[in-house]
Amino acid sequence: MNILVCIDDTDNIESRGTGSLASELADALQNNGWGHCRPVTRHQMLLHPDIPYTSHNSSMCFTAEIRPEFMDAFTGFAQSYLQQESAAGSDPGLCIVDRDRLMDPDTLMAFGRKAKTTVLFKVDAYQLAERLSVHLSEHGGTGLGVIGALAGCGLRLTGNDGRFRGKFQVGEIGEQLTVADLMQKTGVDVVKNLEGDILQDDAPVYIGKNVKAVLQDGRSTLLVFPEPRDEAGEICWQTCTKQQLRGY
Amino acid sequence: MARVDVWEQTLSGRKRFKHGQDSYGLAAETAGQCGAFVNDDDDEAVCDDDRSCYNCRYRRWTADSFECLKP
Known part of the structure; x- marks a missing residue:
């Protein structure tokens, strides 16, 4: 299976960044023998007074090839990991997209692009995730990170957004x-x-x-x-x- | 010496950098005189200067500039 994994809003002003957590998730996927990951990319979204980001409103995404029998184990691991490792006061979100089963990639990419220009809401993200049958979950605080997590998957999918981490x-x-x-x-x-x-x-x-x-x-x-x-x-x-x- | 007027106060009481997001020299100069400067994660750094408000952990980007969150 080819998957996209994106996390957002896991940090606070004093903590380590979301990129560090994304890299550790990718490492865990590989070290557990569940699959192989590609490097993490950073995706910038809109800076707007109505968006309660920590300091830069970016999400971190990686792609992976994962053996199907380990998909549930990885998803559970990622959820627990975000719950445990996200900083106090953060609003973490997790998105996992099965690219092989994604019926409407254009809509997901459009959501990503829209997040760079428009204030979006949690309900927008959850509705789209349900329609596309992608995993979207929140792990603390307001859970607003689900917006950036879903958008980050869309932006990575475009193949034309973001800088590689490191x-x-x-x-x-x-x-x-x-x-x-x-x-x-x-x-x-x-x-x-x-x-x-x-x-x-x-x-x-x-x-x-x-x-x-x-x-x-x-x-x-x-x-x-x-x-x-x-x-x-x-x-x-x-x-x-x-x-x-x-x-x- | 950094000019004393690099900051203005926002309605919410925060310090806002008055010179936008492309005043690299001034941002470096200001950080050079700041005792609170801490480098942000390298992935969030936006200029090659070793010390710049633009790369500081305590800057919060806004649409056209940034605010300093260091109390």
């Missing part, structure tokens, strides 16, 4: 690697410039301070920008800064 350690700042080296060291699927052009394997790329991937066209994508360092007039590239990636 950053790559691929050498020293200012070091030059080829695209092929960079892909081999990071495991990303593709290296592109900000205009969306895929770089050739032998193109040189300077390593910036933070090397992070984003989700584009369903692939982990390392974005680079042109850097005028080469006196011969060749185009040189540098990995994007966090400022450049903040909109993803």
Whole structure:
């Protein structure tokens, strides 16, 4: 089974972040031998005075291949885990989508996109979850995290939203690697410039301070920008800064 | 030195950064003078500055700026 797992609103201002919990859930799924996970992505939703988010209103999602006989065990584990590990005062929500049985992915993706522009309500999330037969549950507080959890699944499903959690350690700042080296060291699927052009394997790329991937066209994508360092007039590239990636 | 007018008070009594979400230099300068600065999770960092209000655990983003939640 191919599943999407998303959690939201598990933290408070002093606690560890939701991304940390998402990664631990993914680790547990793998360490229990239930399946194999792909990296966690962060999805930004609307910032609005009527939304009671902690500090940034983002949810964390990962995909996994899970053996069907372990689906109930994982779901139960995830629910207990959120109940135990979520911070005081948080409003955690959990969404698990069976992608193979999802009859209307477009509606789920539309819900995700809508959460970036519109104030949504718990009833909206529960109604859609019921219609799509996806797991949606709340685990403390007001449970408002169900909105972001469902929306995060929709956004991950689009294949075109969010940054991957964590950053790559691929050498020293200012070091030059080829695209092929960079892909081999990071495991990303593709290296592109900000205009969306895929770089050739032998193109040189300077390593910036933070090397992070984003989700584009369903692939982990390392974005680079042109850097005028080469006196011969060749185009040189540098990995994007966090400022450049903040909109993803 | 950071300017003294980087903050304004909101109706709810919070400190709101007056310079929006793209004043990286000013946000770094302000954090440099703040004894309460704590880095947020790296996943929530939005600039490469080691110390910036934009990357602080106590900033709460709003639609056009952020509020400082440190009492």
